[in-house]
Amino acid sequence: MAAVSALDGLIHALRRLPGVGVKTASRMAYHMLQHDREGAQLLSQALHEAVGQVRHCELCHTFTIPSICDTCLDDSRDNARLCVVETPADQSAIERTAAFKGLYFVLMGRISPLDGFGPKDIGLEKLIDRASDGVVQEVILATNFTAEGEATAHVLTEALKKRGVQVTRLARGVPVGSELEYVDLGTIAHAMVDRRNA
Numbered sequence: 001m002a003a004v005s006a007l008d009g010l011i012h013a014l015r016r017l018p019g020v021g022v023k024t025a026s027r028m029a030y031h032m033l034q035h036d037r038e039g040a041q042l043l044s045q046a047l048h049e050a051v052g053q054v055r056h057c058e059l060c061h062t063f064t065i066p067s068i069c070d071t072c073l074d075d076s077r078d079n080a081r082l083c084v085v086e087t088p089a090d091q092s093a094i095e096r097t098a099a100f101k102g103l104y105f106v107l108m109g110r111i112s113p114l115d116g117f118g119p120k121d122i123g124l125e126k127l128i129d130r131a132s133d134g135v136v137q138e139v140i141l142a143t144n145f146t147a148e149g150e151a152t153a154h155v156l157t158e159a160l161k162k163r164g165v166q167v168t169r170l171a172r173g174v175p176v177g178s179e180l181e182y183v184d185l186g187t188i189a190h191a192m193v194d195r196r197n198a
């Protein structure tokens, strides 16, 4: 019985991943136990290490091991420009374009009332404090061009403008409904260069 419950436990744990139902979880579990025990050990070890070591940067909220991430510590970057993105994947997409040399603030999500995600969950207060520190001159909103990304940009624009912060939004070269991490680099680079006042 113990073996069966360990297998059930594994399937149950795998089902916590987004988009993984009971069938997929079962297939993954059987595959690892039957064909790739070494891979399973690697996965187990990598998960253990990541969960134990990775935390949020104190300044920009992205994932990091030290308390402040490498990007925030890089003094060759323009600390007067702060680019706001939804996820570390979106941040990477912008980094790959090499069109932006400022700093970032990673929301680690978006405002989504249906999922119970409000302004507090994206660190709005912290972003406002950061943007009004006297060093930041421009906040560039690079949230996705989805309904939720646009709604988030709207809330951020209102809150930041009240504090007298200059706010810009990526230009409309990025297709409506799209997420930055899936947009080609040239399009993102143009959208960054042609950003407009929000």
Ligand code: ZN
Residues within 6 Å of the ligand: 057, 058, 059, 060, 061, 062, 068, 069, 070, 071, 072, 073
């Ligand atoms: Zn950082």
